[in-house]
Amino acid sequence: MNEMLLAAFALFVAYLYLPTAWLSGLRPAKPMTRQANHLHCPENKFYIPEDAVLRRHFVSQLRWEIEAALHPRPTDSILQRHYDALVTIKLEQRLADMGCLKPC
Numbered sequence: 358m359n360e361m362l363l364a365a366f367a368l369f370v371a372y373l374y375l376p377t378a379w380l381s382g383l384r385p386a387k388p389m390t391r392q393a394n395h396l397h398c399p400e401n402k403f404y405i406p407e408d409a410v411l412r413r414h415f416v417s418q419l420r421w422e423i424e425a426a427l428h429p430r431p432t433d434s435i436l437q438r439h440y441d442a443l444v445t446i447k448l449e450q451r452l453a454d455m456g457c458l459k460p461c
Contacts, residue, residue, distance in 0.1 A: 405452070416448070423447045 406412050423444055424430070431437055 405455075416452075419451055420444060420448055423451065 406415055427440075427444070431440055
């Protein structure tokens with residue numbers, strides 16, 4: 358009984374420290390999805406959803422991530438305008454860096 362527990366523990370520890378590249382060879386291949394069939398959009402590119410609600414949520418999430426990396430929003434109205442302009446510029450840069458703006 359103790360030997361079985363020790364063997365199970367050893368397998369568990371080996372699984373934790375095994376490189377993921379080795380494990381990918383053990384997994385069955387994933388079927389191609391509809392999005393992966395399109396060759397005109399590279400795999401490392403993101404897309405912005407076409408649906409207005411999904412697009413709004415996507416852009417809001419990006420804006421939140423940008424604002425989280427910056428300092429707190431100022432209370433002065435002039436500084437707020439400059440802060441909003443900075444966030445907008447960073448948002449446009451991030452969207453431009455993503456590349457594929459249409460669904461692939």
